[in-house]
Amino acid sequence: MNTQKQFKKQSAEKAHDQQHLLKIRKAIRTYDEKVAEMKQAQFIDWPAARKQAGQIKQYVLENWADLLEQFESNMKENGAEVLWAETAEQARQIFLEIADRHKAKKIVKSKSMTTEEIELNETCEANGIEVWESDLGELIVQLAGEKPYHIVTPAMHKSKAEISKLFHEKLGSVESDSAEELTMIARAHLRQAYVTADIGVSGANFLIADPGLVHITENEGNIRLTTACPPVHVVIAGIEKLLPRLEDLALFLPLLATSGTGQQLTGYNNLIRGPRAAGEADGPRKMYVILLDNGRSQLHADPKLRIALRCIRCGACLNACPVYKTIGGHSYQTTYQGPIGAVLTPQFRGIAEWHHLSDASSLCGACTQVCPVDIPLHELLLENRRQSDEQSNTSLFWKQSLKIWAVIMSDRGKLNAFHRAAANGAEAAALLLPHETGKRIPKLARQTFAQWWEENEQS
Amino acid sequence: MNSKHVSVFIPCLVDQVYPEMGIAMIKLLRSFGYEIFYHKEQTCCGQPAFNAGQRKEAIKVAGHFVEVFAEDGLIVSPSGSCTAMVRKYFPNLFEGHHACETAAALGGRVLEFSEFIQQEDLLNKISGKWKGRIGFHNSCHSYRELDIDDFPLRILKRIDGVEPVRPPGEPVCCGFGGLFSFKFPAVSATMARSRLEQFFELGLKTIVSNDPGCIMHLRQEAKDKNMNMDILHLVEFLERTTKTI
Ligand code: SF4
Numbered sequence: 001m002n003t004q005k006q007f008k009k010q011s012a013e014k015a016h017d018q019q020h021l022l023k024i025r026k027a028i029r030t031y032d033e034k035v036a037e038m039k040q041a042q043f044i045d046w047p048a049a050r051k052q053a054g055q056i057k058q059y060v061l062e063n064w065a066d067l068l069e070q071f072e073s074n075m076k077e078n079g080a081e082v083l084w085a086e087t088a089e090q091a092r093q094i095f096l097e098i099a100d101r102h103k104a105k106k107i108v109k110s111k112s113m114t115t116e117e118i119e120l121n122e123t124c125e126a127n128g129i130e131v132w133e134s135d136l137g138e139l140i141v142q143l144a145g146e147k148p149y150h151i152v153t154p155a156m157h158k159s160k161a162e163i164s165k166l167f168h169e170k171l172g173s174v175e176s177d178s179a180e181e182l183t184m185i186a187r188a189h190l191r192q193a194y195v196t197a198d199i200g201v202s203g204a205n206f207l208i209a210d211p212g213l214v215h216i217t218e219n220e221g222n223i224r225l226t227t228a229c230p231p232v233h234v235v236i237a238g239i240e241k242l243l244p245r246l247e248d249l250a251l252f253l254p255l256l257a258t259s260g261t262g263q264q265l266t267g268y269n270n271l272i273r274g275p276r277a278a279g280e281a282d283g284p285r286k287m288y289v290i291l292l293d294n295g296r297s298q299l300h301a302d303p304k305l306r307i308a309l310r311c312i313r314c315g316a317c318l319n320a321c322p323v324y325k326t327i328g329g330h331s332y333q334t335t336y337q338g339p340i341g342a343v344l345t346p347q348f349r350g351i352a353e354w355h356h357l358s359d360a361s362s363l364c365g366a367c368t369q370v371c372p373v374d375i376p377l378h379e380l381l382l383e384n385r386r387q388s389d390e391q392s393n394t395s396l397f398w399k400q401s402l403k404i405w406a407v408i409m410s411d412r413g414k415l416n417a418f419h420r421a422a423a424n425g426a427e428a429a430a431l432l433l434p435h436e437t438g439k440r441i442p443k444l445a446r447q448t449f450a451q452w453w454e455e456n457e458q459s
Numbered sequence: 460m461n462s463k464h465v466s467v468f469i470p471c472l473v474d475q476v477y478p479e480m481g482i483a484m485i486k487l488l489r490s491f492g493y494e495i496f497y498h499k500e501q502t503c504c505g506q507p508a509f510n511a512g513q514r515k516e517a518i519k520v521a522g523h524f525v526e527v528f529a530e531d532g533l534i535v536s537p538s539g540s541c542t543a544m545v546r547k548y549f550p551n552l553f554e555g556h557h558a559c560e561t562a563a564a565l566g567g568r569v570l571e572f573s574e575f576i577q578q579e580d581l582l583n584k585i586s587g588k589w590k591g592r593i594g595f596h597n598s599c600h601s602y603r604e605l606d607i608d609d610f611p612l613r614i615l616k617r618i619d620g621v622e623p624v625r626p627p628g629e630p631v632c633c634g635f636g637g638l639f640s641f642k643f644p645a646v647s648a649t650m651a652r653s654r655l656e657q658f659f660e661l662g663l664k665t666i667v668s669n670d671p672g673c674i675m676h677l678r679q680e681a682k683d684k685n686m687n688m689d690i691l692h693l694v695e696f697l698e699r700t701t702k703t704i
Contacts, residue, residue, distance in 0.1 A: 012643075012644075361636065362636025363510060363599075363636055364630075365603040382509075382512065384512075385511060385512025387512070389511070389512035389513050389514070394512070398638070399513070402508045402516045407519075409502045409503045410520050410523040412499065412502055440644060442475075442679075444476060445477065448475055448478055452478050452481075453499070
């Protein structure tokens, strides 16, 4: 089955899955309440804050090459090695070379969508390298043999009871309904990983050009351990993650925490400048930063869609999206779900195969409204649709239907004739179609407004 | 007579499916003292093709719209969504096209019904009687693209005895989205049901909206799920309740 058919099938199944709906809506309602409270408490003028954040990210996009070079040279000066990967395949190769160099058999990972994007886990496993996920949500989906459901909360779709059962089966723990106890079970399980892993792998929330820092945010403390305990630290980050200056965090940290999880600030914020320096007692001896392009430069070259590279992966647009809330994260079958995923995936992986994600939106604009870096997401979905049609991906049925529609709708005489012909036809068509589609066909009025006007108002 | 003139844009859905909404709007506008100008040639704003990404087809229909309305002053429409299409998206659609300027200029003159009431300061011309709580469904396009917030509620409050209610988290999409509802019918239907349940849970069985698209979609779903709800266009509700017409 191709991706489009699969998506149609899965999304329809999820739309009928009442239990799933209730679970996700409940999780997102809690999130909504926290976000609303935090916006109030923390920002005098939220619209101004997001506008400013959008401008800073836009500045990055307009000065991209310079800032990337600045980041690279500053990180090198701090002792880190900076490596460039044009494609996911290159990133995997680079990583495997590093692993080989350090004879790595076991890695511990913190949450990172970029490593999902390059399918690092699968690569490692195929090459005999054991992968330990240290983020609670990631660990849960890893143990369940699933993919992340959400870019910020990977296990949003799992209830406490499901997690307890999973831990019991996979880790041999005693069942529990306390979130704290479940966290402790995961912690105990992971403790060994930090001290025995050969490499710690992380993503990055922000790459700060001046003075050359990798920023990673978290709530569990696992990133601190992942990036500090093993002898080697590898950062894998998209090249759009830049921020010009350290000061910019003053805006971006509260902005990300508010939009991402409804927090004032996340529990831990790590700023990493490089590997262990001379005279320092601890920290990894080697640090690598792999900068991933994988379609980003190409997107940057598109003047209309470039703005999507502002994204800081806060997840707010997913939570706001009524389609996401109905079909859930797994239906997308992509690394990035929800509105931002529907914008990026067709661009990164090919419009012909993925344009259905841009089609699967009512264009309500809720995503655009919440985005903290002011990305007009629903307008970008429209741009994707335009490009898709331009590249002849529109199905013959819709192409022809709208062609006929356009002929009728640009000529009142034809529209009148259509109404006369279709008044009964529409009802017949509605009966012929499957109920779910048939019920959408409206019953035409006996008399159009135009006819009414003609009869009653024409004098 | 020196009464004011106003042109009306009757969207295709109203023309073909819900002419009563157009008729109600005209009656109201007349009761406010306006003389109505209706172009018999008018059809549609072109939104279905535009939203489908089919720009050629969209331009063909929208181009017809521009030709028909180019010379008019204020144009009133009972649809937030179609108004948003003209005001917000015509400049994009007609980019580089010879009619671009004319098309873009129309955006400032096409007004959704409640916008017209607000701009022309007609609120105090509305009065009437009803009894009960009413759910208001603001369309996503009217809220997010036209910045229509609580003005329709102020219109509703002019009717004695009406207690308008907006469920929390407004606006919430009804799931219509034009062709989206045909391409992803199950998803679209669940979105509509969720929206209806939101009102239902608050005990609201009369729902008023300013968008024929949302109204059609919600009515279809309510009927399909045997939910006994009365879903009306703002102009229909006013027609039923005002004393002035
Ligand atoms: S597009 Fe905006 S709202 Fe969505 S994840 Fe990115 S930053 Fe957050």
